[in-house]
Amino acid sequence: MILVVCLNPALDVTYHVDSLVPGRSHRVRSQHERAGGKGVNVARVLHQLGEHVILTGLLGGTEGGVLRSELDAAGVWSCWTAIADATRRTVTVLAQEATVLREPGPVVTDAEWGAFLRSYTGLARRATAVVLSGSLPRGVPDDAYARLAALSPCAVLDAEGTALRAGLDAHPYLAKPNAAEARGLAAAGDPLDALLAAGAANAVVSDGEAGLVAAVDGRRYRVVGPAVPGNATGAGDALTAVLARGIAAGTEWPALLREAAAVAGGAVAVPHAGAFDAGVADRLRADIVVEEC
């Protein structure tokens, strides 16, 4: 079982409008809601891959209830610690451009965080890999990911800012930020060097169409594939999902990096995050170049 942690899930609401003009009133043409947050996307992709995955984290309010129902209906197993505050929403207004409004989200109490830690400790013991993904809600300590990573020999950390920096102190098995998140750790110099120096045992950094670089088992790889038209949101989460699965299965790194890049490309071909087009991934696989450097 792969355990995916999503401490700050979101109910992603999308509004389609003709155009967004500040100061005006707009009729929303159509709308949809979807369970979101990086960990939710990772768990969905693992579920699509046929993996036994459990999604865990903190959930509250009516928004949390909607999110849980959607994941239940999708067949994604989840085990949440209830919080008093409501799970955040993210509103994306789609016109010619995408305008995003991110709610501040819940404040987690010490007691709630303690309850989550107890639940997590039991789940992590049974997991072959643990994915720690996304932002931390207010009230959760900065070193949350370090505490969680310390309880698993096979932790994959995908975060940014303080959550990433503090999490690396626990020497997670793999750090997988994207290039922008890695630059937050060290503005200059090689991002892989920075991640290893900060504590990661292995590191993979994705950079959109530029592909990805990896420092794994003492070797360096560069992975490049054909550009895929579509929506890159969630592609990094698909990458994380495949990497966690391969680490749990003991897959060789060159083959794993190729597979991860293929599935991430397949995720770009799907308009929403948390899913990939298996046909696109199949076609990409042979054209992805993995070279040691």
Add this chain to the structure above:
Amino acid sequence: MILVVCLNPALDVTYHVDSLVPGRSHRVRSQHERAGGKGVNVARVLHQLGEHVILTGLLGGTEGGVLRSELDAAGVWSCWTAIADATRRTVTVLAQEATVLREPGPVVTDAEWGAFLRSYTGLARRATAVVLSGSLPRGVPDDAYARLAALSPCAVLDAEGTALRAGLDAHPYLAKPNAAEARGLAAAGDPLDALLAAGAANAVVSDGEAGLVAAVDGRRYRVVGPAVPGNATGAGDALTAVLARGIAAGTEWPALLREAAAVAGGAVAVPHAGAFDAGVADRLRADIVVEEC
């Protein structure tokens, strides 16, 4: 008991952001939610006035549950017909200016509308006045307000567009659109004449700081008072509430128009809709001029 109909209530969400820039991602600094919709505002004001009021309409989804809980907590009696679709949200993004996103709202089935009609028929029989206020959700017939008004000798209609035009066919006791809504009925000419010609027994038209005009019991009045700084949203609903209460009580029109204008001014002094500042209303009362014209 005054019965207030709100067929298309809304959960009004307000986001405070530093500035709204289309195409950007924004952190919401603070947010709040409030039960909204014109009928909800009218019922709240009647409740604040100490009237026995029942709010009725169509409600669904988790948003509907939040709305109902808030009204219960506020002590406003409500009796809703459940619908399968979710009650709409209205998102207002407050920066230097207010940008509003109005969800399309639920689609009501024939069976749901039939269930509401049966419930309404029983409630209207016990009401001294009925307020029909706001927009119609999709699926509800255009002549909904005509059907509802026909069941009450004391119907107050505050709507716009087709809902207003069709509702006037049933000769409601009072039509009370604002000036912009009345212009939708007849672009040129006197709005009071247009409302009476279309079927209203009596008519009051509000026009913000310009005051209001009335054609009631065969007489014409103009009502003007001091300008009140604040938020005019919901002032028209406060006006409707006082007019309905006065009609039910048989108050003389000049006194009723003065009282309604005073409470509407008190509503401007409160930052949110559905409430009025009684102190401001008290101070305004003497300075409001009601003249026959």
